[in-house]
Amino acid sequence: xxxxxxxxxxxxxxxxxxxxxxxxxxxxxxxxxxxxxxxxxxxxxxxxxxxxxxxxxxxxxxxxxxxxxxxxxxxxxxxxxxxxxxxxxxxxxxxxxxxxxxxxxxxxxxxxxxxxxxxxxxxxxxxxxxxxxxxxxxxxxxxxxxxxxxxxxxxxxxxxxxxxxxxxxxxxxxxxxxxxxxxxxxxxxxxxxxxxxxxxxxxxxxxxxx
Amino acid sequence: xxxxxxxxxxxxxxxxxxxxxxxxxxxxxxxxxxxxxxxxxxxxxxxxxxxxxxxxxxxxxxxxxxxxxxxxxxxxxxxxxxxxxxxxxxxxxxxxxxxxxxxxxxxxxxxxxxxxxxxxxxxxxxxxxxxxxxxxxxxxxxxxxxxxxxxxxxxxxxxxxxxxxxxxxxx
Numbered sequence: 001x002x003x004x005x006x007x008x009x010x011x012x013x014x015x016x017x018x019x020x021x022x023x024x025x026x027x028x029x030x031x032x033x034x035x036x037x038x039x040x041x042x043x044x045x046x047x048x049x050x051x052x053x054x055x056x057x058x059x060x061x062x063x064x065x066x067x068x069x070x071x072x073x074x075x076x077x078x079x080x081x082x083x084x085x086x087x088x089x090x091x092x093x094x095x096x097x098x099x100x101x102x103x104x105x106x107x108x109x110x111x112x113x114x115x116x117x118x119x120x121x122x123x124x125x126x127x128x129x130x131x132x133x134x135x136x137x138x139x140x141x142x143x144x145x146x147x148x149x150x151x152x153x154x155x156x157x158x159x160x161x162x163x164x165x166x167x168x169x170x171x172x173x174x175x176x177x178x179x180x181x182x183x184x185x186x187x188x189x190x191x192x193x194x195x196x197x198x199x200x201x202x203x204x205x206x207x208x209x210x
Numbered sequence: 211x212x213x214x215x216x217x218x219x220x221x222x223x224x225x226x227x228x229x230x231x232x233x234x235x236x237x238x239x240x241x242x243x244x245x246x247x248x249x250x251x252x253x254x255x256x257x258x259x260x261x262x263x264x265x266x267x268x269x270x271x272x273x274x275x276x277x278x279x280x281x282x283x284x285x286x287x288x289x290x291x292x293x294x295x296x297x298x299x300x301x302x303x304x305x306x307x308x309x310x311x312x313x314x315x316x317x318x319x320x321x322x323x324x325x326x327x328x329x330x331x332x333x334x335x336x337x338x339x340x341x342x343x344x345x346x347x348x349x350x351x352x353x354x355x356x357x358x359x360x361x362x363x364x365x366x367x368x369x370x371x372x373x374x375x376x377x378x379x380x381x
Contacts, residue, residue: 119223126213
């Protein structure tokens with residue numbers, strides 16, 4: 001599924017099952033030439049992975065290469081991106097299919113689009129001050145737990161279809177306290193704000209989105 | 211209170227660009243390079259304009275004199291250089307300049323020049339004296355006849371001279 005939203009306009013949601021991604025994006029790009037885009041990736045395209053720091057690694061790029069290799073299981077090549085990097089603390093990475101961001105950027109260059117950011121969709125979710133968060137979209141559940149200093153202790157992305165997510169979430173909640181949110185593309189967010197609306201799965205009420 | 215995700219999870223997947231510090235350093239380097247280049251280019255441009263003025267018949271002495279207060283030594287060199295140039299024109303085709311030096315402390319200049327024909331010496335000296343502005347006086351310091359083997363097997367004679375110029379006021 002891909003969705004596009006412009007300021008003050010409703011969100012358009014399209015399926016990528018029967019048409020190539022670039023065709024759909026080209027159609028959107030033609031509608032508003034020379035636009036500024038924020039690209040939000042679904043959880044399955046931005047999988048969380050926590051890896052213990054590997055001794056001897058000297059740069060963040062080297063660390064990302066190591067994590068990308070570790071994440072490339074089952075034959076699909078992955079590339080990793082770190083938000084922060086430390087030689088000693090565990091690394092928390094976002095793993096995407098190799099070449100995804102490169103192809104998005106070359107598409108943007110070709111169509112003269114200024115890409116302001118490429119981030120996982122749950123980056124826009126503002127959760128309360130809570131130890132554990134789970135963000136569900138149609139294909140995956142991304143979750144993390146933090147300590148009192150807001151350092152990530154545990155994180156993962158579980159690839160699971162929407163109809164089995166409630167069950168998976170229930171199992172996850174057995175071992176830890178999680179505040180869960182579901183991406184809701186149909187609800188428009190406030191004008192002038194980037195991001196998405198989410199529905200709280202705990203209280204069945206809208207949570208804040210920024 | 212709503213909170214954004216922890217800093218560990220604030221990923222940005224766009225290709226990394228040079229940091230602001232690196233960009234600032236590159237910009238600084240660029241500015242320094244441009245400054246150095248301009249520092250080299252401006253004198254070159256002045257010399258070029260000066261050459262053009264010379265070609266148009268404008269007295270270089272005048273233009274040099276206007277800057278005399280700021281760089282007297284350089285101006286004196288330019289005047290003598292100009293004088294030499296005029297003298298070379300007098301013996302065009304029969305003289306080769308080897309060295310021209312100016313001693314700013316002594317305010318004297320000397321030229322080492324080889325004349326293809328010994329007779330050219332008089333022409334050269336006359337020319338130098340004819341063009342003096344009253345501020346310098348040329349004297350012959352040395353004269354040497356040089357014989358070289360010519361293509362036809364004979365000897366070809368030339369003259370190697372050293373001239374000196376010093377201002378009248380120094381007398």
